Amino acid sequence: MKPQNRQHPIGQIVCYILLIFLALITVIPFLWMLSASLKLNKDVFTWPMKWIPEVPQWKNYLDIWTKVPMLVFIKNTVFLTVVVTILQLFTSSFAAYAFSKLRFRGRSFLFLGYIATIAMPWQVYMVPQFIMLSGMGLNDHLSAMICLQAFSAFGVFLMKQFYDSVPYDLCEAARIDGLSEYGIWWRIMLPLSKPSLATLTIFTFVNTWNDFLGPQLYLHTQNKKTLQLGLRMFIGQYSSEYGLIMAASVVALIPVLVVFLALQKYFVQGIATSGMKG
Amino acid sequence: MQGNTGSARSSALGSRWQRRKKTLVAYSFIAPNFIGFAVFTLVPMIMAVVLAFLKWDGSWANPIEFVGLDNFARLLHDKKFNQALVNTVAYALITVPLTMASSLGLAILLNRKIFARNFFRTMMFFPYVASMVAVTAVWNMLFNPAMGPVNMILYALGVDKLPRWSADPNWIICMGTVILFSIWKYMGYFMIIYLAGLQGINPELYEAASLDGATGWQKFCNVTLPQLRPTTFFVTVMLTIQCFKVYDMFLMITNFGPGGRTRVLVSYIYDNAFVSRDFGYASAVSMVLFALVLLVTLVQYHGNSKLDG
Structure with missing residues (x-):
């Protein structure tokens, strides 16, 4: 086994947390775009926000x-x-x-x-x-x-x-x-x-x-x-x-x-x- | 029927003809690209230098005046130009190190043996190929000062003086909004370059370091960073040039506002050429951009020969 493959479990967890955080930052704008594209204007900015609109506006x-x-x-x-x-x-x-x-x-x-x-x-x-x-x-x-x-x-x-x-x-x-x-x-x-x-x-x-x-x-x-x-x-x-x-x-x-x-x-x-x- | 001399002469003629034919064939390969490249790239580049010494409104009916260094002299006292130059350089100075740190960090994370590594790599890279118009549109909505989810979250966290992001009277926040976006969009691209660099490092170096009892951080400082020097160098140069030519992002996020306070070099070239039709002066500004890029390229050239030597 190569030494650098022996990874601390804690280190591994920190890595995953960081990675998931960065992945979310990358992907959220796109998900938000998709979600907003199916909403009525008045619902785009409602807070707390709904990711999936109740009635998807395919009409958009x-x-x-x-x-x-x-x-x-x-x-x-x-x-x-x-x-x-x-x-x-x-x-x-x-x-x-x-x-x-x-x-x-x-x-x-x-x-x-x-x-x-x-x-x-x-x-x-x-x-x-x-x-x-x-x-x-x-x-x-x-x-x-x-x-x-x-x-x-x-x-x-x-x-x-x-x-x-x-x-x-x-x-x-x-x-x-x-x-x-x-x-x-x-x-x-x-x-x-x-x-x-x-x-x-x-x-x-x-x-x-x-x-x-x-x-x-x-x-x-x-x-x-x-x-x-x-x-x-x-x-x-x-x-x-x-x-x-x-x-x-x-x-x-x-x-x-x-x-x-x-x-x-x-x-x-x-x-x-x-x-x-x- | 011909003697030795005759055939020697004919073969000499033949080989000269052969060589000429070879050259012609080679040129025929290059011509389609080179003619287009020369006409649409090289000629305008030369024209850009000449134009910087002229005064002209771009209409062939009107006189073209040679004004020597006047355009450059004007630059020295032009407040707007000064603003554009400061903004561009400041943007580059902050964006370059931040983007490098994030993409290197990301590359190190994604170079480990982890679950769904390729999926993460693909996802992180996508913002780079996504249309600027489309992603800035989302960005502007997310960072909408009155209703955007970012400010909603900040409000929920108890921030009472909410930033107005791209419309903030504070110059730093305006620039910061663009810089954040820029890191988000380009991080994945430079991550790929760093990944290629990381994969080029000999694993034995890490084994040796482990045998010597080096910690992870020590390995990073004493193996990874020195080994990545050529990559880092290349990334710095590319990123800096990319920052100097920034335009779209500022147009679509701050619209160079409020009141032109976030104008950049390219927007100033654009305004002078296509709004004021002051083509000579616009070219003088282009020459400043050219000088900045040339400076970075020379540093790269110098550094490369040092690294090689």
């Missing part, structure tokens, strides 16, 4: 679709998320392959360009970027958001990290067998890198789905807005409709919750690997 979940065009917001968000994620996966893994497995002039210089900017917050250059994209006539177009989010240095970096771990001999053998570089990327690298692609997918998905400031700058017309903007607008317009706000919030959280639960393994791996070497 119907009303939100008619108060604001939620469906349009969701459609825009899904569209953006899908396009950005596909572009991100394609361009990042494509570029990362060259940076990792091909020798060519300017390689380290170009890669340095990516690395140097990876830590630079978007907020530093959002103003000139806005001027430029407006100049291109993209203000109030969903395509502006695609330009903004589809070509990240992070994606290239993450994929290169993985490709670096694939033995060079594997590519060399494929070359001798007559595969072109594109063939190697498509038939060998992509299938091998499924875990990294999953990591990049979930990161891109969550970032695009939840982005607020970007859409706030670019998307103004009601039918161009994303779910986050729509939710914020909803909160502004119906600030005292607590039950409805909470129902809309639950709806906005569900897709992320589903994707997160399905792919959380990759999320954790991604943070652990990309995090440590960044």
